[in-house]
Amino acid sequence: MSGKLRVRVDQDKCQGHARCKQLAPELFDLDEYGNAHEHGDGTVPAGLEDKAWLAKSNCPEIAIEVIEE
């Protein structure tokens, strides 16, 4: 894997399953309704790349994008 990763939650697709928050609490936050958005600008700190991919592959709504920069 070369560059850095960024995660992004598609707000139109997220239905608040909260799987991402459970698997990668460092990368996602939940709002007062329990819907998810990426933490900060979505940059994935070094060492948390696997968690980013895990969050994506467990989202039942396919709402998470992992962008390789």
Add this chain to the structure above:
Amino acid sequence: MSDSAPTTQDERVLPEHPPVTDWLHDFDHTDPRWTDNPFPIWDDIRSASPVVHTKRFQGCYLPTSYEAVKQIAHDTEHFSSRRVVVRDERPEVQRNAAPPITSDPPEHKPAKQLLLPPFTPDAMKRLEPRVRAICNELIDEFIADGGCDAAARYTKHIPVRAICHMLGIPEKDGDLFVRWIHMILELGIKNEVMLKQAVGEMTEYFAGHIEARKQRPTDDLISTLMNAKDKSGQPLEDSHVLGSLRLLLIAGIDTTWSAIGASLWHLAKTPADRERLVKEPRLMPAAVEELLRAYSPVTMAREVMKETTIAGCPMKPGNMVLLSFPAANRDPAVFPDADKVMIDRQNNPHAAFGLGIHRCVGSNLARMEMTVALEEWLKRIPDFRLDPAGRVAWSEGTVRGPRQLPILFG
């Protein structure tokens, strides 16, 4: 069958269903073989066709592939949620039946937004100590006996007491709720009289609690709903509050009862998984998701409103859809070795809590209850197995889980 089942004389108003001989053209989710072991039936249907139809239930489709279930769950234009249980009869559609589960857009979103904040993962963390205490109070009652019916003595009581605690009503009223739910979700599939009786009794019960809070407000979930405002800033009608309370009870109790029960059943007959979870408690979150996938308790329904085609199958208005999230979760196209329970499964985008706008509002509650119920059981009863002299009995219809689960300890 629940030990609080109503008397049998009025259980069967409609004729008994004939046994199924052709699952592809005449399926029936109340057939005893489906109740006992639906997995091979779904696999056979899925490998023949992703969507099948039956003339039973006044016409009903059954999607069994993940893709077909997902498409229908996401398609609120052609499919309505106004009836969410497939029954012999089609009871008249009630306004505010059980919002938001029975709501379609545009009414759905505001009704759901009201219920979401009390059910976030953070809110569930605050409830967790009470649930842990409930589990231990229950275990205290039978741990010295060397065995128990885990469905009757343990799994049945955890969700109902937790939801009572949230609603601010006495935990001892739990047995009443379990009886109503049995009448609505199981017996009510074939018996409209019983369905109406249970809904009526439940509505009357909650109307009393709403009245009491008008005199003396409380800080529980019933008061939260009563104080909520709709889009135009008006308080909710009593009928909306009542409908949502009916939903929280109906959806929040035997669903999680079933999920905890099926998990204990699996661990009782699978020593390797049980021992691994005891040794490696950090696996619990993945194990809970896998048990949710493999033994998803909840099958929902939709009603076809406009003609459309799903997975090559033309779907006609007037028919119901048995929306089987449990069958979708066994689809090998999405889950490799779908018929194997792998408690450390990594990629698991299961649909146990539904897909799309109707994602279960109580999913965080259910996960917390499952996790706590399994953790506390395994701490105190790490070694257990099915009682070979007993019989495991599964509920019929819309929510599947063990209603009788004889277990021996030590």
